[in-house]
Amino acid sequence: MSQLKLQTSFLDNISEKEIQFLKSLVDYSHLNAIPEIWPIAAQHFGDTVALYNPHSKPEEQYSYQQLAALIQQFASGLQALGINPRDRISLIADNSPRWFIADQGIMTAGAVDAVRSSQAEREELVFIIGNSGSVALVVEDIKTFNKLRERLHDLPIKLIVLLTDETPPSDSAIQVINFSQLLEIGQNHKFTPVTHKRENLATLIYTSGTTGRPKGVMLTFNNLMHQVITFGLVLQPKVGDAVLSILPTWHSYERTSEYYLLSQGCSQVYTNLRSVKNDLKKYKPHFMVAVPRLWESIYEGVQKQFREQPANKQKLIYFFLGISEKYIQAKHIANNTSLDHLHASSLTRLSSGVVALLLSPLHALGGKLVYNKVREATGGRLKQVISGGGALPRHIDNFFEIIGVQILQGYGLTETSPVTNVRRPWRNMIGASGQPLPVTDVKIVDPETRQPLPLGKRGLVLLRGPQVMQGYYQNPEATKKAIDGEGWFDSGDLGWLTPEQDLVLTGRAKDTIVLLNGENIEPQPIEDACLRSPYIDQIMLVGQDQRSLGALIVPNLEALEKWIVSQQGNVPPATDDKIDLESKIIQDLFRQELNREVQNRPGYRIDDRIGPFKLIQEPFSIENGLMTQTLKIRRNVVMERYRDIIDGMFAK
Structure with missing residues (x-):
């Protein structure tokens, strides 16, 4: 890691403290593309479990060595069946180890995947397949294939891969093979290594299309590698740490988080909305990436348990919660990380530090009597959780800090790969969405005049950095509207900046x-x-x-x-x-x-x-x-x- 600054501009000018923070991590900053990570990860982590899906039938579990081998077999199978570098392949499927193998197999073969959920509407999927110019299709199962089948004849699709081991239909005019068949073909075919460049297109992620046709966000390897290399400033996992995965794996937020956590040897366990509360207790994750609604659901469940307690016990619980809320607030004021006390005097911060010191024993007692039991609902081992994809209500943020679960709120969009800002463990300002990642600029402008606004003034959030997309696929008009001549991306969000460059969001301009x-x-x-x-x-x-x-x-x-x-x-x-x-x-x-x-x-x-x-x-x-x-x-x-x-x- 001593050569870190020389190896990549992504981490130029970061502080010595941050360099120290990164030293324990496996360094991939010299690589050009995501697929280059997995052979190195296999060497470092070997038999450590990489991916585990307890909800599939049968269960699926792959070590890092197995994962790297399967990715290459998948890529080799595609090459054997005529897939060339820069070809587009639509990947229409949902969370599973096989999705990850397909995603990375496609990239390893040099192709570009256009991704979407199998649950999306047929017309939207047909548009994505056609708009992306896909020559092949990787789908969840036969059911998904049948949903699309009659609409594929006018498209240049020459190959369909099922991610299941179902018997492919024999009456299809297009070649259809299943997952195991593709791997067998790949195993018997010599893989041809592909040279990746950072500026190469890696993936197309289509927006939801709620206000018209979906737009294909073009993300390059440079965009994705920026995320993998800089996430180490936020999370420092250890080999074998458990990660619970619940968000759509094709979404940029979950996807880049998975790339990073797996690059560091974590063991990813797949869950779903129905099973997540049980899986938290069963698999006891160290890390989790989720959206505010999940934390709200856990909070509501805990509050329900509180309300079911006898009156005298409820009184004790709310006494400790009240004390702890005052303790947390005093601690943040003392550390200059209180959003409501940004301009507090030195005397105010000093007196708040004294208050925090005095309340600390009662807060600790609340931990022993109440919060430790509450934390068990999350498995009891969470080191940090990342929240994004929407604003986190302040009372939810406060509650999890009180019980000892650190939530690091982040911010970004699909068009920014997605993370531009995220709170750091050493500067976790409740109510904010964190400081920018390295080589990332945030500017607040007047929504009408586009003139820059001073610190603390609310306006439109503009973003610039290595994670900003290449543009919208085959849509130069929309690209020009979104990214100006100086590279500033219009987020459509409203917010303001603190003196320390913490971004505070206040809503969507269109909302x-x-x-x-x-x-x-x-x-x-x-x-x-x-x-x-x-x-x-x-x-x-x-x-x-x-x-x-x-x-x-x-x-x-x-x-x-x-x-x-x-x-x-x-x-x-x-x-x-x-x-x-x-x-x-x-x-x-x-x-x-x-x-x-x-x-x-x-x-x-x-x-x-x-x-x-x-x-x-x-x-x-x-x-x-x-x-x-x-x-x-x-x-x-x-x-x-x-x-x-x-x-x-x-x-x-």
Whole structure:
């Protein structure tokens, strides 16, 4: 690592402290491309488990040596079947060790993969296959192939690979082989090494297309290698550390995190939304990459357990939580990592340090009596977790720090590979999304004039660095719109910078709600505040061109039922055995909850007040199309789905 600065410009000008931080890691900074990592990883980590899927039938488990061999066999099989460097191959599949082998096998063969979930709509998949100019198709299974089959005849597809071992259909006009057959072909064919260059296109990741045709984000090896080389400033895993994988593996956030963690010898265990809570306890991960919704779910589960305790025990739990919250706040002020006290005087920081010292014994006692048991719900071994793909509500951030689980919030987009900013273990400022990664610039500009704004002033976030995409595939007009002549990428996000360059996000420019009085409201911070209520499971603000904000709310029915019982002696107001969400007692409760949480929010303004609201039974989910696969609410889709209800709310 002493040659680190000479080997790559990605880490030029980083501090000596950061150099020391990287010394324990296996160094790949001299490599040009992701596929070059795996033969080296096989030498370093050998029989260590690389990938393990306990939910597949049969279970799949591969060591680093096996993984490197299978990747090369997959690549050799593709070469034997006529795949050439720079060919496009659509990879339409979901999380599994075989997805990873296919992804890296395609790159190792010199081809470029265009990736998407097998659960995506057929028309979207057909567009991706055609737009990318794919000559081959790697699919999840026969079911996925059959979904696409009748639409492939007009496309230049010459080969289809199933990631299962199902018997390929014999009546297909296009050659179809399964996973094992491809590996057998590769084993019997001499692999031809491919020379990779950093500027070569590595993958196409298509945007969701919620506002039109999907756009193919062109990521190069340079983009991806920047992530792998610089992530060491954030996470320092040890060989054999367990990683629990839940996000879509084709998504840039999960994907680049996997590349990095596997490059350092971690053992990746695949889980899913149904199994994650049990798998946390069973596999006791050291690291995890996830989105805010997962941490919210764990938090809600813990709060439910608290509410089920006897009254005297609840009192003790909330006493310790109150003390610990004061301790955490005092510690952050003392360390100058409190977002609400950026300009605190030396005397204030000193006195906060004294307060933290005095509260420390009680916080430690809370750990022994309460927090250690809570931490068991996460397996008890989490060193650090990365949260991204959306804003993390401040109360969730605080809670996990209290119980001793360090969440490092990050920020980025598919177009930036994705990470541009992330909190460091030594500067974990709650409420912020961290400082930029090396060789990454962040600029805040006026959304209208595009003129730079001073520190602390909110505006449009522009990004520049080695992780910014090459452009949108075959879409120069969209590329020009997104990246200006100086290389600045328009994120579409609103935010501001602290004096130490921590990025604080306040919402999406296109999500801004403009009220009739001209006030611009960013919904995300207000929604995050409302989620502190135990009775609110999900919420989305509405109110464009209205006199006030409104809200669609998915209530936490379990907490609500318990409250009703406590209020009415086991006789909940009901219609057809369901809670009557329109009853006055329920409506009054939610009005009180909304008023309290919004008004207690830092920076509260009168226009933040939520006027009409509607309680809806059906949660926003991936299955009903109201959430993305990274569990973000599709605001435009929700608006369309509930258009009549929203119009009715404001018509009253």
